[in-house]
Amino acid sequence: MNRVLITALPLVLLACSSENATGQNSAAAAEKPFKTSVIADFDSPWAMTFLPDGRALITEKAGEMILFDPKNGTKIPVAGMPKVDSAGQGALMDIVLSPTFGQDRKVYFSFSESGPGGKGVALATGIFNQASDGTTKLDGVKTIFRATPYIEGNGHYSGRIAFSPDGKYLFFTNGERQKFDPAQDPKATLGKVLRLNLDGTPAAGNPLAAKGFHPAVWSYGHRNLLGIAFDKDGRLWEQEMGPKGGDEVNLIKPALNYGYPKVSNGDHYDGKPIPDHSAHDGYEAPKVWWNPVISPAGLLYYSGDLFPQWKNSLFIGGLSSKALVRVKLDGENAAKADQWDMGARIREVEQGPDGALWLLEDGGQGSQGRLLKLTPAN
Numbered sequence: 001m002n003r004v005l006i007t008a009l010p011l012v013l014l015a016c017s018s019e020n021a022t023g024q025n026s027a028a029a030a031e032k033p034f035k036t037s038v039i040a041d042f043d044s045p046w047a048m049t050f051l052p053d054g055r056a057l058i059t060e061k062a063g064e065m066i067l068f069d070p071k072n073g074t075k076i077p078v079a080g081m082p083k084v085d086s087a088g089q090g091a092l093m094d095i096v097l098s099p100t101f102g103q104d105r106k107v108y109f110s111f112s113e114s115g116p117g118g119k120g121v122a123l124a125t126g127i128f129n130q131a132s133d134g135t136t137k138l139d140g141v142k143t144i145f146r147a148t149p150y151i152e153g154n155g156h157y158s159g160r161i162a163f164s165p166d167g168k169y170l171f172f173t174n175g176e177r178q179k180f181d182p183a184q185d186p187k188a189t190l191g192k193v194l195r196l197n198l199d200g201t202p203a204a205g206n207p208l209a210a211k212g213f214h215p216a217v218w219s220y221g222h223r224n225l226l227g228i229a230f231d232k233d234g235r236l237w238e239q240e241m242g243p244k245g246g247d248e249v250n251l252i253k254p255a256l257n258y259g260y261p262k263v264s265n266g267d268h269y270d271g272k273p274i275p276d277h278s279a280h281d282g283y284e285a286p287k288v289w290w291n292p293v294i295s296p297a298g299l300l301y302y303s304g305d306l307f308p309q310w311k312n313s314l315f316i317g318g319l320s321s322k323a324l325v326r327v328k329l330d331g332e333n334a335a336k337a338d339q340w341d342m343g344a345r346i347r348e349v350e351q352g353p354d355g356a357l358w359l360l361e362d363g364g365q366g367s368q369g370r371l372l373k374l375t376p377a378n
């Protein structure tokens with residue numbers, strides 16, 4: 001097959017092929033309300049975002065950022081990226097455009113790195129520039145925030161980015177690094193949702209600073225937060241990989257403690273029980289949780305017109321579940337809606353300019369790292 005597959009290749013056809021290893025049968029595939037087209041293939045992609053001109057920036061785990069043009073399949077490497085420590089769950093992680101991208105071409109991205117004390121997740125900015133010969137780079141790359149503290153290990157960095165609807169604040173997720181207790185440690189940014197100014201400094205008025213918390217903390221008691229998104233009414237939704245049987249979608253509110261590792265509807269992977277959430281225990285319970293787990297990676301709030309029936313839904317990419325998962329929102333409530341078998345670990349979900357859904361497969365454990373475009377079946 002060609003390196004770049006711009007021809008639509010419905011998975012319905014793949015599902016009938018003897019080469020298909022997805023385990024789907026064609027009847028189940030045919031029930032999907034979308035057609036899946038394979039657009040391109042990447043090397044362990046992690047995140048993507050669309051530019052105003054319809055091209056996309058795509059991050060790869062080892063540290064490459066790629067400018068991709070869906071119209072012709074062109075891939076251009078973006079120069080100027082910092083050194084990434086991509087061992088284990090480490091990666092060049094999220095990529096989002098600044099709220100002011102139209103004026104200043106600034107982008108924000110996250111990555112894991114080595115530093116004093118061990119490793120941690122960092123947040124950086126750069127100015128996206130493309131020369132007349134097509135070469136592309138980020139100019140003036142600057143790390144503007146680092147997790148506290150850096151510690152040993154290669155897991156649970158998190159590193160997802162979202163901007164408040166007014167464009168004034170940046171919300172950044174820091175995972176608990178598989179060390180459990182940092183999620184409840186007021187001084188650590190680990191296991192927290194953070195609210196920062198656009199220059200990476202902690203936002204004034206964060207709700208726990210006066211109680212001795214790190215001044216960036218917005219909410220705490222989280223595990224591995226691999227998705228964060230605002231809805232049309234300005235509510236902040238978050239998903240996280242919980243312990244065994246405890247993956248979560250949470251509605252994030254300032255100063256609340258979401259419980260980990262003190263309480264969870266799941267239990268530790270080594271079998272040790274964790275008390276479940278219960279009413280009036282002082283911990284904020286998830287709106288939705290999964291047992292068995294789905295291993296949620298990317299999170300998208302859908303606002304497009306191409307799938308009007310899915311407005312006001314969250315879409316979640318599932319790793320171990322090899323699924324695209326839809327959660328229906330209704331004000332402050334959320335409920336499981338759909339879980340489609342995609343036959344591959346799904347790392348990222350994005351909305352295209354026309355409202356199509358775009359997925360990035362994970363690159364490991366049998367998944368190929370393909371870029372998929374979903375459009376209505378009929």
Ligand SMILES: [Ca+2]
Nearest residue numbers: 047048049350
């Ligand atoms: Ca994205």
Ligand SMILES: [Ca+2]
Nearest residue numbers: 264265266274
């Ligand atoms: Ca439990």
